[in-house]
Amino acid sequence: MLGKLDWSAIPFDQPIPLVAGGVVLVAILAVLIWVVVKGHLPYLWHEWITSVDHKRIGVMYILLASVMLLRGGSDAIMMRIQQAVAYQSQGYLPPEHYNQIFSAHGTIMIFFVAMPFVIGLMNLVVPLQLGVRDVAFPTLNSVGFWLTATGALLVNLSLVIGEFARTGWLAFPPLSELSYSPGVGVDYYAWSLQISGVGTLVAGINLVTTVLKLRTRGMNYLRMPMFCWTTLASNLLIVAAFPILTATLAMLLLDRYFGFHFFTNEAGGNVMMFMNLIWAWGHPEVYILVLPAFGIFSEVVSTFSGKALFGYRSMVLATMAICVISFMVWLHHFFTMGAGPDVNAIFGIASMIIAVPTGVKIYNWLFTMYGGRIRFATPMLWAVGFMVTFIIGGLTGVLVAVPPADFMLHNSMFLVAHFHNVIIGGVLFGAFAGFEYWFPKAFGFRLDERWGKLAFWFTFLGFYVTFLPLYIAGMLGMTRRLQHYDVAAWRPWMFMAAFGMLILSIGVICQIMQLVVSIRNREALRDRTGDPWDGRSLEWATSSPPPVFNFAFNPDVRGEDAYWDMKSRARQQSLEHDEPEYQDIEMPRNSPTGFVCAFFATIMGFALIWHIWWMVILGGLGAWATFVVFAWRDHDEYVIPAAEVAAIDRVNLEERRSLVSMAGIV
């Protein structure tokens, strides 16, 4: 009846996951009860859960990422403490638990923090920057988000029901095969990623189509803001690479569920094929994450330097070059697998070549700042912090891309330091910069600068104190994922890293404080102009938060830096004062399709993990029926009458006129 599921699945004997799970459960229940009692449920349902507005979906993606960042961060703290204490002892985490933690940490941070954060920012901003009213497929967008949430939910469920994978975040076979991982851990891992992978693919298709097909009048390719270009490149990579992940995991699942032999040791399976395939996705994946961050930094650096981006066209070229070359380097993750010097040399050289366009970008940002009137607001701090940190990470990357060096450093703490250096210093700093930069746009008030700056400095410092020691430990021969060790020389560095983690945590607390303080002072921090940073691209040309329809009129673009251009022109012509002729606007209706679909997908995923076949069929049928109902809908759009558009737009126009005329006097 319930497949493999019974009471033994609840880890009564392991206090840590049980207590953690219990606390989370209580917290969720408390929030739910609060929502229901306060009567917020209808509002949440109509305005958020069923929303197909790209801005709302973007915000929900970012919220999901932030919550999961706390979960992944707790894992990180536990691992750092374990390695600090487990010298010649078992520490406080038994091996099977420690192994689950590092696997969950990596999986969560990549798939449920970094991915939703950047996808959320792209969703929120790209249609605004392109000057359009929505993404190409609004309901599909909502489906994508909710499927990602399903994946996150399943991973967290593994905390209290069953176990998570003990295989590392990429579940390498043969360890992940049935003979070595008979439990449900790997199944939790694989099904979470399969379901959220569909969500990611959908988001990728949606954003590629949006950039290619929906641009406002005059917004030709070479006038798009840099963030739109990196969005295009990143999502092209998603569309091209994620199917590889899906296929690879599907083969692993066939091995586990139906006794196939794709990656087994025996019967002609080939473990190396898994490494090959997973990294053919895995390397593009790191660029899927970091390219949008590059875009964010481009926007931030040019805005806060008060200058157009230096070398815009070379930046476009570099972005697209990275997009293609990122498919030519994946072997550098398994130089030691034994493909021989010819193959290793070629992939090593390709890996060094990919550093060139990245270098081009760094110089472009530096030259953008050069001679600019720089304002060191919080987003700019993150951008500068990124440039320093990412250069170090890139250099150590090039170092491990030299095959002979990699034979020494592969799977050492040095490698761990490298990828945290690029992912924290690149992706996370980028996400934070974007968060600080676009928050006023999304919510209509600024974030508190003092707490923001504190958060930056603690995170920046904490990062170095945590990860520089790991480089040294790696040089001293410490390998990754050690539950305990006996080498005295490593110990001081582990202490230092644990201390760094403390500083990083203070950074996170500052970030939370910033949010709390800003929400409390929102009236004082209110931004009525819609353009708090003196921005250059179209998202700043509408009010904050933007109306559902984003723009009363599709803006007319005449060059790069569209909004900057409009502002300058407006200043010269002292703004036309005649009232524009407003028209009705059609917008897509909200739809519960995404949520319902994900609800059934959750049931199906859970049932697949526990081999509850009737429930699998139930979930599958439900998801399919949802799709059919949606496909046969009659009304998919509603009309906002011209009068209402006018009323909303007039307010914004007034504010903006006064802003521009004030600036005109200066």
Next chain:
Amino acid sequence: MSDQTHLPGHDLAPGEEEQHSVGERVLGYVVGLGLALLLTATSFFIAGTDLVWQPSIPVALIVLAIAQMGVHLVFFLHITTGPDNTNNVLALAFGLLVVFLVVGGTVWIMSHLNANMPPMDQIMPKPM
């Protein structure tokens, strides 16, 4: 939001192109289907025949398969070289490039995996 999608000189998505008459469209699909069936039948025939030089069979099958893809692209997916089709052609090119890189790279990598292994008979003692 059709006012945004139909800018002059802007390209079209599959299915969005000018509507031809039903007859014309059906004809297109029928021709495509005929060609596809012909190519399939030829493949099956070639695979089992001894009328041609045997080593040429795999090559012939590859050629037929590529032709089959071409038929599908032209008649069913409506990829053309017209200016309204740039995105579709570029997307196809990008897809082909990625498939070529990943498949080609995989074959190359996997065929070199044992490069550093000494020959088997040196590792394993010969049976007496």
